[in-house]
Amino acid sequence: MFAGLANWWDKAELWLTQLWFPLQFVLVIAVLGPLCLGVAWLIDRIVDRVAAWLRPSRDEDCPPRP
Template identity: 60%
Template sequence: MFNGLADWWDGVELWLAQAWFPVQFVLVMVVVVPLCLLFAWVIDKLVGRFARWFGPARDDDNPPS
């Protein structure tokens, strides 16, 4: 199974490396950028959750008047 997956990925990688630059650019903008944004959002939510778990925020010590 892994050999088949590796062969498929090698084919995709070869196709992408040989593709015309505008095609590569469009694929990056359509696939990679949304994945990076999603990953950044997940990291932000996890850090916020851990921050709330480990201690109060600075604003909780001195509430606004």
């Protein structure tokens, strides 16, 4: 199974490296652009949730009124 995957990857890599450079650039951006945006969105959501979990609640922020 891994030999088949390795052969496929070698063929895809060889095909990509033989393309004209501007076309390589467009293909890489078309794949990595959405992938990077998705990872950035996921990291943002995780940081927001961790920050909300570590932040004191609103009741703890305000001192009690007399």
